[in-house]
Amino acid sequence: MISYIKGVLTEKAEGYIVVETSGIGFEIRVNSDTVSRLPGVDSEVKVLTHLQVTENERVLYGFLTQMEKDTFRHLIGVNSVGPKGALAVMNTLNLTELTDAVMSNDVKSISKAPGIGAKTAQKIIIELKDKLTYTGEMLFGETVFGDTGTDSVSETAEALESLGFSRTEALKAIRKINGAEAMDTEDLLKAALKAMKG
Numbered sequence: 001m002i003s004y005i006k007g008v009l010t011e012k013a014e015g016y017i018v019v020e021t022s023g024i025g026f027e028i029r030v031n032s033d034t035v036s037r038l039p040g041v042d043s044e045v046k047v048l049t050h051l052q053v054t055e056n057e058r059v060l061y062g063f064l065t066q067m068e069k070d071t072f073r074h075l076i077g078v079n080s081v082g083p084k085g086a087l088a089v090m091n092t093l094n095l096t097e098l099t100d101a102v103m104s105n106d107v108k109s110i111s112k113a114p115g116i117g118a119k120t121a122q123k124i125i126i127e128l129k130d131k132l133t134y135t136g137e138m139l140f141g142e143t144v145f146g147d148t149g150t151d152s153v154s155e156t157a158e159a160l161e162s163l164g165f166s167r168t169e170a171l172k173a174i175r176k177i178n179g180a181e182a183m184d185t186e187d188l189l190k191a192a193l194k195a196m197k198g
């Protein structure tokens with residue numbers, strides 16, 4: 001198993017990069033967010049990798065953090081979500097948004113990923129919820145407001161949903177507000193709507 005590749009970044013393109021080490025150029029498939037966060041060509045990089053082996057090919061998938069790699073592996077472990085589907089989800093939602101969607105049963109946001117229907121999105125939520133534990137902090141390092149949030153946060157998220165926003169969009173807006181958990185529903189709703197417009 002190839003855990004990571006460290007070398008010179010020789011090519012950056014939509015959907016893949018090439019990293020050269022010891023005279024060998026490794027083509028590594030990555031999502032668009034990873035491409036945008038990498039330094040320029042000819043820079044030295046370290047890319048965490050997952051090797052996917054099938055009858056017809058061996059493909060390396062690359063990530064910049066262990067959390068991204070773990071999330072990818074969780075996603076490909078879901079029935080009917082292959083590596084392409086996992087990358088599609090991670091292209092559509094960053095780790096924060098994916099966590100919000102999983103914790104709040106937001107099928108709509110996950111199914112925006114190309115090739116991911118509502119049934120598959122529901123499977124992703126069930127599988128990832130089973131593997132992730134809510135601790136009051138977001139699983140990927142930031143504060144999250146899930147179903148266990150305060151009453152005002154929960155009520156505000158529901159109010160925003162009734163206005164046509166998805167649960168993930170609502171939680172994303174609420175997270176931008178300093179001291180959200182201490183605010184009452186009316187003030188929090190006003191602040192969240194302002195954050196969405198801004």
